[in-house]
Amino acid sequence: MEQFSPSDMKTILHSKRANMYYLEYCRVMQKDGRVLYLTEAKKENQYYNIPIANTTVLLLGTGTSITQAAMRMLSQAGVLVGFCGGGGTPLHMASEIEWLTPQSEYRPTxxxxxxxxxxxxxxxxxxxxxxxxxxxxxxxxxxxxxxxxxxxxxxxxxxxxxxxxxxxxxxxxxxxxxxxxxxxxxxxxxxxxxxxxxxxxxxxxxxxxxxxxxxxxxxxxxxxxxxxxxxxxxxxxxxxxxxxxxxxxxxxxxxxxxxxxxxxxxxxxxxxxxxxxxxxxxxxxxxxxxxxxxxxxxxxxxxxxxxxxxxxxxxxxxxxxxxxx
Known part of the structure; x- marks a missing residue:
């Protein structure tokens, strides 16, 4: 399969992006140049694509993990990643979601x-x-x-x-x-x-x-x-x-x-x-x-x-x- 780079994606303004994801009990990874999440079924594992070019926020809830390669692609696409408790809210309500913001300094001043x-x-x-x-x-x-x-x-x-x-x-x-x-x-x-x-x-x-x-x-x-x-x-x-x-x-x-x-x-x-x-x-x-x-x-x-x-x-x-x- 031909490799796909985030630099090849058509840029979609953040204000126009349609997707926010909350994931639980899965593993987020990079595969064949795309970001996927893997769920474990009884008979087989199932992969689902995350359209990162059209995504603003990714919330990772209970039982999730993410690979370094996936974080790199999410960063390049400008997707914010947050770790949270079950149901999209913190496990301890007094705490805050920790947002992992892409480290690009080429933003408007x-x-x-x-x-x-x-x-x-x-x-x-x-x-x-x-x-x-x-x-x-x-x-x-x-x-x-x-x-x-x-x-x-x-x-x-x-x-x-x-x-x-x-x-x-x-x-x-x-x-x-x-x-x-x-x-x-x-x-x-x-x-x-x-x-x-x-x-x-x-x-x-x-x-x-x-x-x-x-x-x-x-x-x-x-x-x-x-x-x-x-x-x-x-x-x-x-x-x-x-x-x-x-x-x-x-x-x-x-x-x-x-x-x-x-x-x-x-x-x-x-x-x-x-x-x-x-x-x-x-x-x-x-x-x-x-x-x-x-x-x-x-x-x-x-x-x-x-x-x-x-x-x-x-x-x-x-x-x-x-x-x-």
Whole structure:
């Protein structure tokens, strides 16, 4: 068979790539110039191809291993690899997925330069954080009013409880004087969204528990980590280190990944976690649904556009004052 090199692949922009993979109980390897994963059946071993040129993130769960040759090809294709616990979430919920980012320094510099122009100034960083928060709510409003499947399940931003919560959110975001004010406002809105989703899907006595074993919390955890994978991939492509967060604290490792993932979590992950929980879906069915919705609503494109806009916009004193009017 003719050998195939990653340099021969047609380049697909990360924002347009369609695939994320979660694998368990298998071995990832390079064979005949391609990346495959091997599963052990009773009678024979089975090989499956991973289309690395069209893949953003590879999550390796319980019982997996990967060869050095496969990692080399994944790196050349710009695929982020993460080791995680079963079901796409860490075994210990307090820990983070360790992202193995491809070591290419031939990435754009303009976005990092733009980011650094505002990041060391408290007022400018706060203005950027407000941009993140407003973009997040705008995306939620767009998706919940556009997605026919969600609308058929009863998810709408025109609910009186949500309209009041959104009005409060926008006012408090505008009035915020520091990041902690924004985080408190965010937490209050998310609590309202959880209550609305639980009531809509008739899930009683729901409480958000990161270490809980109930199905709704499990799906929220799982979906959030898929969003973290997209966020980490976006930041790697644009050349912005994960430590330059605007919301989640300057000393928290990987915090910018959380900032960016928040853009899509409420709009896509949250409602579908409750819908799939109410339908008693399997973990695989939920994962397929979330990945399909990421693709349908161009979640990666939205992340890229938002980060680029925030990195390159004007953060002069006059501009910040105009945004706060």
């Amino acid at each position: 303009e976005y990092l330069h733009g980011w650094l122009q505002f990041w060391f100034d408290d007022d400018k960083r706060l203005a950027a954080a407000k941009c993140f928060q407003n973009a997040r709510i705008d995306f939620l409003d767009k998706i919940w009013n556009k997605d026919k499947d969600l609308k058929s399940e009863g998810f709408t931003t025109q609910d009186s409880m949500l309209l009041k919560a959104f009005e409060t959110f926008h006012q408090r975001t505008e009035d915020a004087k520091k990041q902690s004010d924004l985080l408190l406002t965010e937490a209050q809105l998310t609590k309202v969204l959880y209550k609305f989703a639980a009531n809509t899907m008739k899930i009683e006595d729901f409480t958000r528990q990161h270490q809980s074993t109930d199905i709704a919390n499990d799906f929220l955890n799982h979906g959030n980590y898929l969003a973290y994978g997209l966020a980490a991939s976006c930041l790697w492509v644009l050349g912005i280190p994960h430590g330059f967060a605007v919301m989640h604290g300057k000393t928290r490792r990987g915090a910018l990944v959380f900032d960016l993932a928040d853009l899509i979590k409420d709009a896509i992950v949250l409602p579908w976690a409750f819908v799939c929980a109410a339908e008693n879906a399997t973990e695989q069915e939920f994962r397929q649904q979330i990945l399909q919705k990421f693709t349908d609503h161009k979640a990666m494109d939205f992340m890229f556009d938002t980060v680029k806009t925030i990195a390159l916009q004007d953060y002069s004193s006059a501009q910040i004052e105009e945004q706060n009017l």
